[in-house]
Amino acid sequence: MGNAQGMENPAATLLLVEDDTVLREGLTELFTREGYRVIQAGSVREAREMRTDEVQAMVMDVGLPDGDGVSLCREWRGAGETRPVLFLTARGEEFDVVRGLDSGGNDYVTKPFRMQELLSRVRVMLRGIRPPQPAGRDGFTVDRERMQVLKDGEALPLTLTEYKILALLMDRRGVVPRERLLEVLWDEGGKFIDDNTLSVHMSRLREKVGADRIRTIRGVWYQWSDTSSAES
Numbered sequence: 001m002g003n004a005q006g007m008e009n010p011a012a013t014l015l016l017v018e019d020d021t022v023l024r025e026g027l028t029e030l031f032t033r034e035g036y037r038v039i040q041a042g043s044v045r046e047a048r049e050m051r052t053d054e055v056q057a058m059v060m061d062v063g064l065p066d067g068d069g070v071s072l073c074r075e076w077r078g079a080g081e082t083r084p085v086l087f088l089t090a091r092g093e094e095f096d097v098v099r100g101l102d103s104g105g106n107d108y109v110t111k112p113f114r115m116q117e118l119l120s121r122v123r124v125m126l127r128g129i130r131p132p133q134p135a136g137r138d139g140f141t142v143d144r145e146r147m148q149v150l151k152d153g154e155a156l157p158l159t160l161t162e163y164k165i166l167a168l169l170m171d172r173r174g175v176v177p178r179e180r181l182l183e184v185l186w187d188e189g190g191k192f193i194d195d196n197t198l199s200v201h202m203s204r205l206r207e208k209v210g211a212d213r214i215r216t217i218r219g220v221w222y223q224w225s226d227t228s229s230a231e232s
């Protein structure tokens with residue numbers, strides 16, 4: 001049980017879209033040293049060409065010479081692309097976080113960033129697409145067939161809506177905009193859930209899993225936390 005952690009994506013392939021050649025080469029070297037395969041692109045056009053099946057996640061600059069990463073991400077998501085996208089944004093660059101995450105981006109880091117920070121975000125992002133593990137290191141697992149979330153092997157008493165919210169947050173790992181939660185609940189449940197109802201579900205859910213497991217950023221985004229603050 002104890003060694004599942006070391007098995008994550010030994011050779012994940014990343015699509016790195018960045019027009020700053022020096023930064024792109026530096027990041028490629030860094031990722032390669034960490035055991036990733038890197039496919040490089042320096043523009044929207046190249047990114048479109050290089051988005052092959054072997055890519056498992058994208059790390060994408062927002063400001064590109066022939067377009068912007070956010071629009072590209074939106075276009076891809078519209079076409080059914082499900083692989084995770086992390087945006088690289090420049091300080092001072094007009095990056096609208098809401099727009100960025102609404103476009104289907106999973107996460108973002110602001111330049112200049114610490115390399116370790118970027119690496120850890122990429123790891124988190126890839127963990128989200130790892131095949132389901134028998135037990136998460138935090139003791140929470142999603143059982144999709146039975147539509148349950150288990151804590152240390154025991155099913156939590158969740159309503160269907162609570163299950164859907166929790167499964168989405170645990171899947172995505174990155175920040176999930178409130179609007180997206182509303183969309184997913186609407187799409188999949190066929191039952192109308194308004195903003196207030198979502199707030200009620202959220203607070204009940206936090207009572208059940210521990211308030212510090214579901215982080216919220218100004219009530220607009222939500223993020224599942226692997227560790228409760230008591231443990232960290």
Ligand code: CA
Nearest residue numbers: 019061063064
């Ligand atoms: Ca750029």
